[in-house]
Amino acid sequence: MKDLLSRVGLWRRGAVIAVPYLWLLLFFLVPFLIVFGISLSEAVIAQPPYAPLVDWLHDEDAGTSKLQLVLNLSNYLRLGEDELYVLAYLNSLKIALVTTVCCLLIGYPMAYAIAKAEPAKRGPLMMLVILPFWTSFLIRIYAWIGILKANGVVDNLLRWTGITTEPFELLYSDWAVYIGMTYCYLPFMVLPLYATLEKLDPTLLEAAADLGCRPWKAFLTVTLPLSLPGIVAGSLLVFIPSVGEFVTPELLGGPDTLMIGRVLWNEFFANRDWPVASAVAIALLLFLVVPIMAFQHVQGRQTEAGR
Amino acid sequence: MAVQPIRKPTRLEPWQDPAQTPYVRIEKVTKAFGDFVAVDDVSLSIYRGEFFALLGGSGSGKTTLLRMLAGFETPTEGKIYIDGVDMAGIPPYERPVNMMFQSYALFPHMSVEQNVAFGLRQDGVPKGEIRERVAEMLDLVQLGRFAKRKPHQLSGGQRQRVALARSLVKRPKLLLLDEPLGALDKRLREQTQFELVNLQEKLGVTFIVVTHDQEEAMTMSSRIAVMNHGVIAQVGTPTEIYEYPQSRFVAEFIGSVNMFEGRVVEDEADHVLIRSEEAGCNLYIDHGVSGPEGATVAVAVRPEKIALSKEPPPGADGRNMARGIVREIAYLGDVSIYLVELNTGKTVRVTAPNLTRRTEMPITWDDSVYLTWQPFANVVLTQ
Numbered sequence: 013m014k015d016l017l018s019r020v021g022l023w024r025r026g027a028v029i030a031v032p033y034l035w036l037l038l039f040f041l042v043p044f045l046i047v048f049g050i051s052l053s054e055a056v057i058a059q060p061p062y063a064p065l066v067d068w069l070h071d072e073d074a075g076t077s078k079l080q081l082v083l084n085l086s087n088y089l090r091l092g093e094d095e096l097y098v099l100a101y102l103n104s105l106k107i108a109l110v111t112t113v114c115c116l117l118i119g120y121p122m123a124y125a126i127a128k129a130e131p132a133k134r135g136p137l138m139m140l141v142i143l144p145f146w147t148s149f150l151i152r153i154y155a156w157i158g159i160l161k162a163n164g165v166v167d168n169l170l171r172w173t174g175i176t177t178e179p180f181e182l183l184y185s186d187w188a189v190y191i192g193m194t195y196c197y198l199p200f201m202v203l204p205l206y207a208t209l210e211k212l213d214p215t216l217l218e219a220a221a222d223l224g225c226r227p228w229k230a231f232l233t234v235t236l237p238l239s240l241p242g243i244v245a246g247s248l249l250v251f252i253p254s255v256g257e258f259v260t261p262e263l264l265g266g267p268d269t270l271m272i273g274r275v276l277w278n279e280f281f282a283n284r285d286w287p288v289a290s291a292v293a294i295a296l297l298l299f300l301v302v303p304i305m306a307f308q309h310v311q312g313r314q315t316e317a318g319r
Numbered sequence: 320m321a322v323q324p325i326r327k328p329t330r331l332e333p334w335q336d337p338a339q340t341p342y343v344r345i346e347k348v349t350k351a352f353g354d355f356v357a358v359d360d361v362s363l364s365i366y367r368g369e370f371f372a373l374l375g376g377s378g379s380g381k382t383t384l385l386r387m388l389a390g391f392e393t394p395t396e397g398k399i400y401i402d403g404v405d406m407a408g409i410p411p412y413e414r415p416v417n418m419m420f421q422s423y424a425l426f427p428h429m430s431v432e433q434n435v436a437f438g439l440r441q442d443g444v445p446k447g448e449i450r451e452r453v454a455e456m457l458d459l460v461q462l463g464r465f466a467k468r469k470p471h472q473l474s475g476g477q478r479q480r481v482a483l484a485r486s487l488v489k490r491p492k493l494l495l496l497d498e499p500l501g502a503l504d505k506r507l508r509e510q511t512q513f514e515l516v517n518l519q520e521k522l523g524v525t526f527i528v529v530t531h532d533q534e535e536a537m538t539m540s541s542r543i544a545v546m547n548h549g550v551i552a553q554v555g556t557p558t559e560i561y562e563y564p565q566s567r568f569v570a571e572f573i574g575s576v577n578m579f580e581g582r583v584v585e586d587e588a589d590h591v592l593i594r595s596e597e598a599g600c601n602l603y604i605d606h607g608v609s610g611p612e613g614a615t616v617a618v619a620v621r622p623e624k625i626a627l628s629k630e631p632p633p634g635a636d637g638r639n640m641a642r643g644i645v646r647e648i649a650y651l652g653d654v655s656i657y658l659v660e661l662n663t664g665k666t667v668r669v670t671a672p673n674l675t676r677r678t679e680m681p682i683t684w685d686d687s688v689y690l691t692w693q694p695f696a697n698v699v700l701t702q
Contacts (some may be wrong), residue, residue: 218391219424221411223438223489233437237428 044297051290054084062286087291097275097292101299104272107189107261108254112201114194115250116243119201123242124235126202127209134210141202153192153263160188160264188264193254200253201246208242209235244311248304255300272296332556333366334542340403342367342525343388343493348397350383350549357383359549360397365542367492370519370526372536375546376572381529382421384546385495388527389418401493412441417491421498423482425470431457431481432466438489456484459518476507483515487522496528500535512538533573537561545569561621567700570619577625577667578700579618583608591699592638593618599663603638605694608701617700622670624696627657627682631689639697641690643667645682657682659690 054063063082070077091097126137144152159165162181170176182188212235220230258273265271272292279289333339341364350358358380365371373381386392387399390411399406401415417438425434435456439449457463460480470478479502486494499515500508516539519526530536536543537557545552545560545568553560553569564570567578581595581602593602593616602618626632631640646666647658650673657669667690682688 213422213424215420215422215424216426218389218411219418219420219426220437221391222389222416222418223485224412224441225437226412229441234426 047290048294050286051087051294052083052085053287054082054086055285055287060286061284084287087287088295090288091291091295096270097272100270100272100275101296103270104255104257107186107193107269107271108251108257110190111193111197111254112247112251114190115198115201116247118194119198119205119246120243122198123202123205123209126206127212138206141199145199149196149259152196153260156188156192156195156264157183160191183264184266186265186269188266189261189269192260192264193257196260197250197254200249204245204249205239205242208239208245212238241311248308252300252304256296332541333369334364339366341365342369342402343527344398344400345384345388346398346400348384348387348394348399350380350387350392351395356549358387358394361549361551362397363544363551363554365525365527367525368523369542370516370528370540372540372543373527373529373546374531374533374536374543374572376531378548379546380549381531381546382497383549385418385497385527385529388493389416389495390414415491416493416495417486417489418495419482419486419497419499421501423470423478423502425478425481425485427470430467430469431462431473434470434481435485435488438485442489452488456488459487460484475502475504476511479503479511483518487518487524490522491524493525493527496526498530499528500532501530508535515539537573545572547572562698564619564698564700567617567619570698570700575622575668576619577622579620579665581616581618583614583616590694593697593699597661597663597665598641599661600641601638602697603694604697604699608699619698619700620692620696622656622668623654625667625669625690625692627659627669627671627688627690629682629686629688632691635689635691639692639694641667643688643690645684645686645688648680648684659688661690 049065050062053065055061056063063084065082067080067082068077069080122141126134126141129137157164160182161167162179162183164181164183166182167176167180170180182191216234216238217227217230220234221227225233256273256276257271258277261269261271261274262277276289276292276296279285279292343363343365345361345363345365348358348361349356361380361384373384375381383392387394388401388406390406390409393407406414426437429437432453435453436449439452444452454463454466457466460483462477462480462484465473465477465481470481473481479499483499486496500511503511512535515526528536528539537560540557542554542556543560544554547568552572553565555563560569561573564573564576570576570578579595579598579602581593581597583591584594584601585592586608588607589605591604591606591608593604595602595618598618604618608616627645641661641663643659643661645657646660647656649656652673654670654672657671659667659669661667669690
């Protein structure tokens with residue numbers, strides 16, 4: 013009886029862990045495998061627009077049938093051969109990098125100021141950071157269009173102050189993409205930075221000052237190195253989605269703003285070449301996620317050892 | 320009253336020597352946080368080479384006073400002079416003091432060596448000299464083997480010594496220690512107390528230490544300032560504080576004490592007689608007390624100064640003698656504590672050393688006993 017009870021207990025505990033695993037399996041691993049499968053197939057004009065990987069061939073004359081597996085690696089080869097893809101990858105990395113750096117430069121002082129504010133004020137200040145999420149992402153991007161376009165807020169302000177006389181348009185340029193993406197991803201940088209900075213023991217700074225360290229140097233030698241985990245977490249949270257970003261460059265960027273998300277969209281919807289689109293997605297994943305995961309694994313082991 | 324200093328009996332202590340100028344002078348310092356007055360009009364003079372303890376319970380203002388010396392808090396009123404220099408407006412990183420923090424505040428991302436070297440690097444000391452001085456300091460605190468470790472790889476006692484090394488490596492003239500032994504267990508604490516005193520005497524650094532542990536303050540310091548509610552209740556050597564407490568608070572805070580309320584009936588130049596209903600006898604003191612006749616006073620008698628006997632001791636004249644019944648006995652090995660209920664109803668605490676091996680008790684539960692003590696044991700508290 014007792015044995016049975018403990019078995020039920022074990023089963024229950026197993027079930028609790030199983031739920032997230034099932035979730036990941038169903039909504040992450042299975043779609044990933046489907047996309048991976050498509051990337052290895054050939055484009056055909058059909059519904060769906062790709063050839064099946066596995067085919068059951070039946071030979072009427074010989075009376076035999078065979079199972080045929082066709083793996084098509086040419087989609088991946090195309091990624092390396094066609095300059096478009098390489099350029100799109102590099103440009104995506106550049107835009108993501110600039111966005112991350114901008115978010116860090118703006119987000120760090122914000123997080124620092126909030127962490128240093130009186131405890132009663134920290135909640136409302138954090139609220140202000142998160143508040144934009146309560147409105148639709150698209151509406152906020154459209155608001156930026158209104159600000160950046162010719163005859164928009166920025167243009168009018170510049171002309172009113174006499175800095176420019178010609179119409180000035182920021183919209184449809186890489187600058188607009190940087191502004192829009194920095195704006196969108198800033199909270200993802202501020203949140204983890206705030207979490208680490210708030211935990212920082214203020215007596216460490218007192219100890220630094222006591223040992224003759226000026227405030228600015230104490231920031232560089234104590235605060236900054238100790239907030240590194242927050243910087244890494246925030247940067248990853250901004251960088252990873254930025255690389256594959258589609259909506260912001262599509263709406264704010266110029267026709268020559270080349271990003272991998274756009275290329276993917278074009279392959280998928282304009283060219284209806286699902287296999288190449290899938291190959292683009294898988295390659296992006298491998299280039300980006302694998303090194304980051306390896307890095308996090310190493311860092312995780314270090315913090316583990318740190319305890 | 321004549322006071323016999325115990326630490327260095329041959330020479331005049333600096334605070335008794337009018338030719339000495341104090342190294343730290345705290346003048347009428349007040350610190351208020353909003354409505355709360357943490358430190359209230361405190362004046363203190365601390366001399367070069369002293370081991371000075373600020374002793375008090377939590378919220379007594381001792382840590383705030385220390386933090387004002389380090390420069391982390393600014394006095395609301397009053398002045399602080401260190402080595403004759405007014406410290407107003409001088410930031411912590413420019414003060415000639417170092418502090419050892421209660422939490423140690425070791426930099427978690429730096430090794431033991433780097434932690435100790437931090438202060439020297441700020442001063443731009445040449446690399447070779449830094450290496451030498453850090454190694455020397457780590458040897459002094461017996462941590463040479465652990466130089467490459469990170470703080471989290473050390474035990475509590477080792478961390479404490481790193482913190483000490485880090486605060487001493489810059490050779491400060493004044494070291495502030497905030498509960499330096501607070502996080503250590505009892506055995507380690509006792510051992511470290513003596514190490515700290517030896518180190519302080521060896522280096523000749525002035526130590527100001529904040530502690531809530533009276534035993535710690537008594538063992539280590541040359542002088543103690545007892546603080547209560549932001550005010551200094553008494554300043555003196557450990558002996559003065561223990562044997563001649565000036566107020567009820569000090570008497571009760573340091574050690575245990577029996578307190579008898581009484582009325583002055585005779586007040587002469589060479590003796591005082593106090594009638595105490597609580598003690599059930601007259602209390603005789605062999606020196607004069609400045610106080611009006613008929614005034615109500617409290618008389619403190621330390622538990623170890625009272626003798627217990629079943630028969631009245633020879634020559635007893637009824638003064639400084641009470642009668643009661645033993646209610647509780649606590650055997651602590653070296654001493655025993657007796658709680659005696661006097662005939663007047665008051666319970667008195669008596670400690671007696673266990674001079675013989677005691678399997679049968681000469682005095683035991685429910686024995687009727689005489690309590691006697693010498694005239695010098697009575698301490699009249701006028702405050």
